[in-house]
Amino acid sequence: MRVRVWRYDVPTDVREEFEEECGPNGSWARLFANSPGFLGTSLYVDVRSRTSYLTVDRFADDEAWQLFRAEHDTAYQEVGVRLRHLTTAQDDLV
Numbered sequence: 001m002r003v004r005v006w007r008y009d010v011p012t013d014v015r016e017e018f019e020e021e022c023g024p025n026g027s028w029a030r031l032f033a034n035s036p037g038f039l040g041t042s043l044y045v046d047v048r049s050r051t052s053y054l055t056v057d058r059f060a061d062d063e064a065w066q067l068f069r070a071e072h073d074t075a076y077q078e079v080g081v082r083l084r085h086l087t088t089a090q091d092d093l094v
Contacts, residue, residue: 001039002059009089010051018086019043022055027079032057034072037064054093 010018021027022043029041037060046052059065069076 002062002065003094004055004057004059004065005093006055006057007091007093008053008055008087010053010087012051014086015051018053019045021083021086022053027083028055028057031072031075031079032059032068034075035059035064035068037061037068 008018008022019026022041023029024041024043026041029038032038032041039058039060041058042056044054044056046054059068
C-alpha cells in the first residue's frame, strides 16, 4: 500500500470549506478516484489545535500513485491552485 500524509494549517474562517474539500468526499478524493488503485482519503483534526489537520490518501501501491500522477498531473495541479486559499502552511509528511 502507498500512503500519502499531508499536514495543513487552516485559518479558522475556512475550516468548514477545508473539511469539505479535503475530506473523504471532497475535491481531492474525487480526483484520486479516477485511479483504480485509489483506496480512500481520511481527514483528521488535531484536538489540541483545531486549525491543524492531517490528510491520509491511500493507494494500492506506489505504481498506482505514479500512474495517477502521470495521467492526471494537470488536474492535480489545478486543484492545488484552486484550494490554495484554504491553508497557511502545508507539509508532505510521507
